[in-house]
Amino acid sequence: MKYLIFITALAVSLMANAQETTVKIAVLKYNGGGDWYANPTSLKNLIAYCNTNLKTNIQPTNATVDVGSSDIFNMAFLHLTGHGNVVFSAREAANLREYLLAGGFLHIDDNYGLDQYIRREMKKVFPEYDFVELPFTHPVYSQVYNFPNGLPKIHEHDQKSPQGFGIIHNGRLVCFYSFETDLGDGWEDQEVHNDPEEVRQKALRMGANLINYAFYN
Numbered sequence: 001m002k003y004l005i006f007i008t009a010l011a012v013s014l015m016a017n018a019q020e021t022t023v024k025i026a027v028l029k030y031n032g033g034g035d036w037y038a039n040p041t042s043l044k045n046l047i048a049y050c051n052t053n054l055k056t057n058i059q060p061t062n063a064t065v066d067v068g069s070s071d072i073f074n075m076a077f078l079h080l081t082g083h084g085n086v087v088f089s090a091r092e093a094a095n096l097r098e099y100l101l102a103g104g105f106l107h108i109d110d111n112y113g114l115d116q117y118i119r120r121e122m123k124k125v126f127p128e129y130d131f132v133e134l135p136f137t138h139p140v141y142s143q144v145y146n147f148p149n150g151l152p153k154i155h156e157h158d159q160k161s162p163q164g165f166g167i168i169h170n171g172r173l174v175c176f177y178s179f180e181t182d183l184g185d186g187w188e189d190q191e192v193h194n195d196p197e198e199v200r201q202k203a204l205r206m207g208a209n210l211i212n213y214a215f216y217n
Helices: 002-013 042-053 070-074 090-101 115-125 183-187 197-216
Strands: 024-029 063-066 075-082 106-110 163-169 172-179
Touching (some): 024 042, 024 070, 042 183, 063 070, 063 075, 070 075, 075 197, 090 115, 090 163, 090 172, 115 172, 183 197
Parallel strands (some): 024 063, 024 075, 075 106, 106 172
Antiparallel strands (some): 163 172
């Protein structure tokens, strides 16, 4: 039943004329004490950008779903962010794995301080895989907007270049992990971080590439 729900939700997102029905994307809520709720305005702005520029039909207000809930199978795209600890129970890890193997997509955005925890927890989801750094030639960097040098740098933390990592199953990118960039900060309302519009546009365009990849690959 979970597979059917997910496939139906994704199919709706691909129906250009299904104006009466919208596909949903969600922030992923997790345990462990980390601030999963960081960047509260980011997804709504990314949704508006994609609906305007990519002609997607995403519900204007994003959902929030628990990692262990069957509700994730109603979502075509999951977004996880935060600064601190993340903990998946065995049941939650199995649920997320099932979602991703069924065709779902997870974007993890390190909001600074997430790295050590999310790497540990994603090993529970995919013990057989490691995050691999994606080459700049990967399609995720050229779906709609071209990023020949990989991820744009939105906010500076440790004087490191941004990196895009992925988990790939049977040739399909099921999870994209943006590190040392803060894409989600760039999606937030302009007054939150006072980023220049050029920087915000880069973040939104890369986010649009992720949405497009999740929907069509």
